[in-house]
Amino acid sequence: MHAPRDLPVTAADILGRIRARRPRVHCITNSVAQNFTANMLLAAGAVPSMTTDPAEIREFVASADALLVNLGTLDARRQAAITAALEEADGRIPWVLDPVFVDRALSRATFALGLAARRPNVMRLNEAEFSALAEERPAPATLERYARDRSTVVGLTGDTDIVTDGARTVSIRNGDRMMAKVTAMGCAASALVGACLAVEPDAWCAAAAGLLLIGIAGERAATRAYGPGTLAVGILDTLHGLDQRIIVDRARVGA
Amino acid sequence: MHAPRDLPVTAADILGRIRARRPRVHCITNSVAQNFTANMLLAAGAVPSMTTDPAEIREFVASADALLVNLGTLDARRQAAITAALEEADGRIPWVLDPVFVDRALSRATFALGLAARRPNVMRLNEAEFSALAEERPAPATLERYARDRSTVVGLTGDTDIVTDGARTVSIRNGDRMMAKVTAMGCAASALVGACLAVEPDAWCAAAAGLLLIGIAGERAATRAYGPGTLAVGILDTLHGLDQRIIVDRARVGA
Amino acid sequence: MHAPRDLPVTAADILGRIRARRPRVHCITNSVAQNFTANMLLAAGAVPSMTTDPAEIREFVASADALLVNLGTLDARRQAAITAALEEADGRIPWVLDPVFVDRALSRATFALGLAARRPNVMRLNEAEFSALAEERPAPATLERYARDRSTVVGLTGDTDIVTDGARTVSIRNGDRMMAKVTAMGCAASALVGACLAVEPDAWCAAAAGLLLIGIAGERAATRAYGPGTLAVGILDTLHGLDQRIIVDRARVGA
Numbered sequence: 001m002h003a004p005r006d007l008p009v010t011a012a013d014i015l016g017r018i019r020a021r022r023p024r025v026h027c028i029t030n031s032v033a034q035n036f037t038a039n040m041l042l043a044a045g046a047v048p049s050m051t052t053d054p055a056e057i058r059e060f061v062a063s064a065d066a067l068l069v070n071l072g073t074l075d076a077r078r079q080a081a082i083t084a085a086l087e088e089a090d091g092r093i094p095w096v097l098d099p100v101f102v103d104r105a106l107s108r109a110t111f112a113l114g115l116a117a118r119r120p121n122v123m124r125l126n127e128a129e130f131s132a133l134a135e136e137r138p139a140p141a142t143l144e145r146y147a148r149d150r151s152t153v154v155g156l157t158g159d160t161d162i163v164t165d166g167a168r169t170v171s172i173r174n175g176d177r178m179m180a181k182v183t184a185m186g187c188a189a190s191a192l193v194g195a196c197l198a199v200e201p202d203a204w205c206a207a208a209a210g211l212l213l214i215g216i217a218g219e220r221a222a223t224r225a226y227g228p229g230t231l232a233v234g235i236l237d238t239l240h241g242l243d244q245r246i247i248v249d250r251a252r253v254g255a
Numbered sequence: 256m257h258a259p260r261d262l263p264v265t266a267a268d269i270l271g272r273i274r275a276r277r278p279r280v281h282c283i284t285n286s287v288a289q290n291f292t293a294n295m296l297l298a299a300g301a302v303p304s305m306t307t308d309p310a311e312i313r314e315f316v317a318s319a320d321a322l323l324v325n326l327g328t329l330d331a332r333r334q335a336a337i338t339a340a341l342e343e344a345d346g347r348i349p350w351v352l353d354p355v356f357v358d359r360a361l362s363r364a365t366f367a368l369g370l371a372a373r374r375p376n377v378m379r380l381n382e383a384e385f386s387a388l389a390e391e392r393p394a395p396a397t398l399e400r401y402a403r404d405r406s407t408v409v410g411l412t413g414d415t416d417i418v419t420d421g422a423r424t425v426s427i428r429n430g431d432r433m434m435a436k437v438t439a440m441g442c443a444a445s446a447l448v449g450a451c452l453a454v455e456p457d458a459w460c461a462a463a464a465g466l467l468l469i470g471i472a473g474e475r476a477a478t479r480a481y482g483p484g485t486l487a488v489g490i491l492d493t494l495h496g497l498d499q500r501i502i503v504d505r506a507r508v509g510a
Numbered sequence: 511m512h513a514p515r516d517l518p519v520t521a522a523d524i525l526g527r528i529r530a531r532r533p534r535v536h537c538i539t540n541s542v543a544q545n546f547t548a549n550m551l552l553a554a555g556a557v558p559s560m561t562t563d564p565a566e567i568r569e570f571v572a573s574a575d576a577l578l579v580n581l582g583t584l585d586a587r588r589q590a591a592i593t594a595a596l597e598e599a600d601g602r603i604p605w606v607l608d609p610v611f612v613d614r615a616l617s618r619a620t621f622a623l624g625l626a627a628r629r630p631n632v633m634r635l636n637e638a639e640f641s642a643l644a645e646e647r648p649a650p651a652t653l654e655r656y657a658r659d660r661s662t663v664v665g666l667t668g669d670t671d672i673v674t675d676g677a678r679t680v681s682i683r684n685g686d687r688m689m690a691k692v693t694a695m696g697c698a699a700s701a702l703v704g705a706c707l708a709v710e711p712d713a714w715c716a717a718a719a720g721l722l723l724i725g726i727a728g729e730r731a732a733t734r735a736y737g738p739g740t741l742a743v744g745i746l747d748t749l750h751g752l753d754q755r756i757i758v759d760r761a762r763v764g765a
Binding site for chain 2: 541548563746
């Protein structure tokens with residue numbers, strides 16, 4: 001896939017591969033997000049694992065199909081686990097960086113900058129987090145330069161999501177504002193991008209597919225939800241039930 | 256507000272301020288409760304943060320609007336985080352103490368007594384926890400003396416909630432018994448009191464408003480729930496949708 | 511109870527005792543599963559506690575009615591907690607071992623083998639986990655020999671659950687395949703077995719009852735669910751509402 005207009009069919013194809021191959025995504029993620037993230041991966045057809053113990057993590061990562069590194073509720077033990085996991089992954093296993101709340105604490109920002117320099121296949125973040133890391137506002141040209149300079153894919157989420165590898169850029173206008181009222185929604189989106197990376201070598205496609213799938217699932221769930229409680233539950237149901245027809249009908253993507 | 260009869264309108268006003276100002280409540284809370292607590296805060300219009308790492312916690316607390324200290328799944332690291340957080344808050348940032356299961360382990364009770372002496376703006380607890388801390392049964396006069404002697408507000412939850420600062424006392428008879436079948440319901444109530452404290456300087460009003468809001472939300476959710484699963488989901492929906500009319504119609508408060 | 515055909519009535523009776531006595535099950539379980547496990551226990555009528563701090567765990571275990579030891583997200587601290595908890599339980603308090611993902615990391619398998627040698631009243635595991643521990647495929651005769659040799663009850667879950675103490679064996683064909691799409695479903699089943707052990711001294715009956723109850727609750731919830739999100743919520747509702755008539759009508763058990 002090279003053009004944004006091909007994204008819906010590509011995303012449906014990637015979802016089909018996840019369901020067929022059941023890739024395992026090892027998630028080093030914050031304690032608030034673990035349960036919802038695991039359920040999101042299962043709803044998509046993937047398999048989660050979550051240990052962060054230094055004694056175990058290398059074996060879990062070595063046999064995983066993708067890795068998620070999320071910086072929420074970060075501490076020294078989790079930092080050691082991340083370092084060990086990335087040594088183990090080392091170019092063989094694709095990984096997603098989610099620098100949660102990197103705009104809130106200097107120590108976390110410093111650690112995140114070191115991780116960003118290790119070339120994550122995808123970085124999934126919001127505007128405040130991008131601004132804290134890049135020290136610039138996330139204008140499209142800035143995102144593209146950032147991605148190109150670091151050989152990564154940036155997936156910026158907000159009212160409109162933007163996914164760029166520096167050469168190719170797609171914007172996704174799916175989703176619903178109430179998704180911001182469900183904790184760990186962004187964390188779970190990053191995990192879903194990890195599942196896509198596990199079955200799709202083109203990281204730009206994988207990132208765009210992951211964000212499109214969660215956007216469509218969230219927007220469909222929102223039409224039936226009574227509030228953020230039923231939305232969180234419903235997005236697991238709708239993701240589980242997504243098919244190519246729905247994805248193609250609902251996708252709102254552009255250059 | 257000085258009279259219990261004014262509580263419903265005051266609570267609606269406080270909820271409006273939470274939605275308008277979106278205060279951040281930093282929660283040092285147990286691992287069982289983190290997800291539900293974060294979702295409860297978001298449903299009310301507030302913003303949660305949850306890190307407990309000693310290296311980060313001061314920055315997170317310094318920029319927060321209120322602090323929750325919950326003693327569930329307590330350990331040495333979390334104790335250190337609590338100590339650092341309270342030094343940082345130090346009279347500038349209001350805080351709620353939730354001494355979960357303080358009746359179950361002596362070491363936890365000892366630590367909790369030290370915290371109670373540091374004048375939390377509000378203590379939210381149940382009968383067993385109060386009895387363990389105060390070494391007395393929670394009769395109304397006992398609660399009032401306890402609050403007065405410690406310059407705190409006591410919010411005792413049970414079939415009837417009682418909120419007192421020693422001079423003013425209100426009882427709240429909202430809620431539903433099935434709420435006790437949802438884990439972390441009390442923890443989330445304490446977090447909601449934290450959100451109220453973030454926008455309301457009178458701690459007695461804030462505590463009473465928080466417990467009234469969760470009581471009404473829970474009771475409305477219970478009328479539509481098929482059991483504790485749909486109740487936990489529904490209370491997030493109903494809290495998100497509460498307005499002054501519902502609050503005034505449903506409140507059952509007294510002196 | 512000695513014959514599989516008596517299981518439905520026995521399970522209903524055990525559930526009635528849980529509701530009447532409200533036993534506390536102390537759970538040393540992984541961070542992904544804690545919230546769902548606590549809600550499952552509450553929905554059944556039991557009371558959860560979850561601390562893993564070495565300074566507190568002995569007091570929590572000493573006053574508990576059953577203990578769950580789950581190896582998910584294992585680390586050195588949790589291993590120390592498990593060791594202390596088992597010393598405290600020491601034949602007085604029944605316990606369930608759930609060796610989650612023991613097939614994924616050698617260090618975890620080694621630790622699990624040591625625990626299996628300490629005679630858990632029940633071991634609840636899936637095929638991959640059994641094969642990793644026993645170094646044999648889980649054929650019925652193998653399960654029976656394993657249980658007999660170790661004086662334990664094996665509860666193997668899968669499309670058909672098999673529960674054996676070496677002398678008595680029952681198979682349970684309740685449940686729904688979508689239950690595998692909800693994280694921590696197996697962990698919560700183990701906790702429910704713990705609640706049954708708290709009120710039923712015959713560990714084979716307790717294990718079979720726990721797996722039958724969750725199987726029937728899950729299968730009923732699945733008929734009304736739109737996907738794994740509503741299934742996870744619905745199983746808490748249906749477990750809370752189970753009664754003897756439903757259990758007897760729906761049970762599919764055999765020798």
